[in-house]
Amino acid sequence: MTAVSQSVLAQDKDWWRGAVIYQIYPRSYQDSNGDGIGDLKGITARLPHIAKLGADAIWISPFFTSPMKDFGYDVSNYVDVDPMFGSLSDFDGLIAEAHRLGIKVMIDLVISHTSDQHAWFIESRSSRINPKSDWYVWSDAKPDGTPPNNWLSIFGGSAWQWDPTRMQYYMHNFLTSQPDLNLHNPQVQDAVLDAVRFWLKRGVDGFRLDTINFYFHDKELRDNPALAPERRNAATAPAVNPYNFQEHIYDKNRPENLEFLKRFRAVLDEFPAIAAVGEVGDSQRGLEIVGEYTSGGDKMQMCYAFEFLAPDVLTAERVGEVQKAFAAAAAEGWACWAFSNHDVVRHVSRWGADVVDRIAYAKMLAAILLTQRGSVCIYQGEELGLTEADIAFEDLQDPYGIQFWPEFKGRDGCRTPMVWDAQATQAGFSSAEKTWLPIPVEHVLNAVSVQEGNPDSVLEQYRRFLAFRKQHEAFAKGDIAFQPADGSILAYTRSLGNETLLCVFNMSAVESDAVMPQGDWQELSGHGFASSVENQKIRLPAWGAYFARHG
Incomplete structure (x- = not known):
C-alpha cells in the first residue's frame, strides 16, 4: 500500500461502516517464544495472513496485565501489557506493522469490572474511608447477613461477595475475582477515560467494548423481577444457569449509561478516524439496546448483539427476522454481525452438527455473513472452517466450563490454538512440547498450509469472497x-x-x-x-x- 493510500485510509472517519474485522484471541494465535501461549510478537508475525485474507481491521482480545483468572478479561493494569504477551514496545511494533499493511487495530477494553488484584480495588477494599472507597459497588448486608439483593452472576451464584475487611459485600457480574467498577462515580469515569486516551495516543484505531451494557447498576439496588419460563433464553448464559431466570433491569442496561457513552465518544472524537463497537450481552433487550447505544451519532459507532451468536439454527427465515428486527429497533444505528467469537461454540458446529458437507456449508455461511447490512467480525480459524474442539475435563482452563461441567463445557472448545502448518510442531503455533490448550487432530488437517492454494478450500473461498465484496460498495x-x-x-x-x-x-x-x-x-x-x-x-x-x- 502506498503512503498516499495509507493516508487516505487513516483519515476516513467512516472506515468502520461495513468493515470486516478479524478477531484475534492472543493466547491462541501465534507463540513466538516457545512457552505454549500466543503473544503480541506472534500476532505481528502473522499479520500478512490477515492482510492476504482481505480484512480491514483486527480486534485483539485483552492483553493487559492480569492474573488471568478469566484470561485477560480481569484487568489489573489498564495501561500495560502482561509479560505473558510481551511489552508495550511489542505492541508498538504490532501497530506499526498493521498500519504498514493497511490494517486498522482495535483492542478489547474491559471497563465494567477489573481484577481484584487491580491497585484500585486493593485500596478500595482496605477501608470504608479511603480515597477509592467508592470506586467499586459496595453494600451492607441485609439484617440477616445475606446479600443486599437477588442479583446473580453470569458465572453462577450470587453477584455479591462478602469482604471481611470492609464487612460489606461487593458486586461482581462475573467471577468473584472481577469486582464491578462504580461508574456512577465521576472519578472512576475519568480514570477509565484516561486509559482510553493512553491507547489512542499509542495509535490504536478503535475499541471493542466488553459487556458495554453492564457499566451501570441501579443505585437503589432493587431486586430484579423473575422472568417467565417461556421468555428464558440461553443466549446470554448457558441454559443450566439460573441467571436466565431473571429480567435484568436493575443490575445492567441502566439509562445512566447513555450519558457516559457520550463522554466516551467525545474522547474518541479527540482523535482522527476512531471507532468503537460495543458488545451488548443481553438476550432479552439486545437489539433495543443496540439501537439506543448507536443512535444520534454521539455514542457508539456500532454494537453487536447475540442474535447470530445464539444456538438457534440459522434458517432463511431467521436471517430476515433478525435484520428486520434490527431495522425496527435501531433505525439510526449500525450493527456489527458475528457468527462466532471466543465465547460461543464455533458456528459450523453450533448450527451444522448434522451437516455432511461441512466445507460447502462453511462457504455458504461466510457468504451470508459477508453480505449482511452492517459491519462483520470474523473469528480466528473461522476462515479455515474450524469446528468446535472437544476438550477433556482434565484439559479445561475456562472457569465457566469447570463450574457447569458436563452440562456446559465452557468456552475452551472455541479457543484452541490456530493451526498454521500441518507438518510443523504444534501445527506451527508453538515450538513448546505442550500448548495452553491442546490442538485437535481434526484442526491440524485443516491448517493454513493444507488449504492455501487449493481453490476448493474454505480459506481460498474466504479470500475470494472478501475480494468480491470489496468490488461492490453496496x-x-x-x-x-x-x-x-x-x-x-x-x-x-x-x-x-x-x-x-x-x-x-x-x-x-x-x-x-x-x-x-x-x-x-x-x-x-x-x-x-x-x-x-x-x-x-x-x-x-x-x-x-x-x-x-x-x-
Missing part, C-alpha cells in the same frame, strides 16, 4: 431488502446509489430452485459459487449461492 454500506423466505431459499438485495445486488442462497443439503426476480439482472462472477439460470429460475446446488447486479 455490500459494505448499502440498504438491505428481503424477499419472503421460501423454505430453504434466502434472498435479498443490497442497494447503494444506482447499483442493486441480488443475493440468493440455498440453505439446504439438496439442490433447489429459486425464482429470479423481475428486472434486467446481470450475473456476477468472482465469488466462488456456481449456479445456473433457466426460464427465470435459479438452479442452486446444495449450500449454493447466486449473485447478480442491476443498474
Whole structure:
C-alpha cells in the first residue's frame, strides 16, 4: 500500500461502516517464544495472513496485565501489557506493522469490572474511608447477613461477595475475582477515560467494548423481577444457569449509561478516524439496546448483539427476522454481525452438527455473513472452517466450563490454538512440547498450509469472497431488502446509489430452485459459487449461492 493510500485510509472517519474485522484471541494465535501461549510478537508475525485474507481491521482480545483468572478479561493494569504477551514496545511494533499493511487495530477494553488484584480495588477494599472507597459497588448486608439483593452472576451464584475487611459485600457480574467498577462515580469515569486516551495516543484505531451494557447498576439496588419460563433464553448464559431466570433491569442496561457513552465518544472524537463497537450481552433487550447505544451519532459507532451468536439454527427465515428486527429497533444505528467469537461454540458446529458437507456449508455461511447490512467480525480459524474442539475435563482452563461441567463445557472448545502448518510442531503455533490448550487432530488437517492454494478450500473461498465484496460498495454500506423466505431459499438485495445486488442462497443439503426476480439482472462472477439460470429460475446446488447486479 502506498503512503498516499495509507493516508487516505487513516483519515476516513467512516472506515468502520461495513468493515470486516478479524478477531484475534492472543493466547491462541501465534507463540513466538516457545512457552505454549500466543503473544503480541506472534500476532505481528502473522499479520500478512490477515492482510492476504482481505480484512480491514483486527480486534485483539485483552492483553493487559492480569492474573488471568478469566484470561485477560480481569484487568489489573489498564495501561500495560502482561509479560505473558510481551511489552508495550511489542505492541508498538504490532501497530506499526498493521498500519504498514493497511490494517486498522482495535483492542478489547474491559471497563465494567477489573481484577481484584487491580491497585484500585486493593485500596478500595482496605477501608470504608479511603480515597477509592467508592470506586467499586459496595453494600451492607441485609439484617440477616445475606446479600443486599437477588442479583446473580453470569458465572453462577450470587453477584455479591462478602469482604471481611470492609464487612460489606461487593458486586461482581462475573467471577468473584472481577469486582464491578462504580461508574456512577465521576472519578472512576475519568480514570477509565484516561486509559482510553493512553491507547489512542499509542495509535490504536478503535475499541471493542466488553459487556458495554453492564457499566451501570441501579443505585437503589432493587431486586430484579423473575422472568417467565417461556421468555428464558440461553443466549446470554448457558441454559443450566439460573441467571436466565431473571429480567435484568436493575443490575445492567441502566439509562445512566447513555450519558457516559457520550463522554466516551467525545474522547474518541479527540482523535482522527476512531471507532468503537460495543458488545451488548443481553438476550432479552439486545437489539433495543443496540439501537439506543448507536443512535444520534454521539455514542457508539456500532454494537453487536447475540442474535447470530445464539444456538438457534440459522434458517432463511431467521436471517430476515433478525435484520428486520434490527431495522425496527435501531433505525439510526449500525450493527456489527458475528457468527462466532471466543465465547460461543464455533458456528459450523453450533448450527451444522448434522451437516455432511461441512466445507460447502462453511462457504455458504461466510457468504451470508459477508453480505449482511452492517459491519462483520470474523473469528480466528473461522476462515479455515474450524469446528468446535472437544476438550477433556482434565484439559479445561475456562472457569465457566469447570463450574457447569458436563452440562456446559465452557468456552475452551472455541479457543484452541490456530493451526498454521500441518507438518510443523504444534501445527506451527508453538515450538513448546505442550500448548495452553491442546490442538485437535481434526484442526491440524485443516491448517493454513493444507488449504492455501487449493481453490476448493474454505480459506481460498474466504479470500475470494472478501475480494468480491470489496468490488461492490453496496455490500459494505448499502440498504438491505428481503424477499419472503421460501423454505430453504434466502434472498435479498443490497442497494447503494444506482447499483442493486441480488443475493440468493440455498440453505439446504439438496439442490433447489429459486425464482429470479423481475428486472434486467446481470450475473456476477468472482465469488466462488456456481449456479445456473433457466426460464427465470435459479438452479442452486446444495449450500449454493447466486449473485447478480442491476443498474
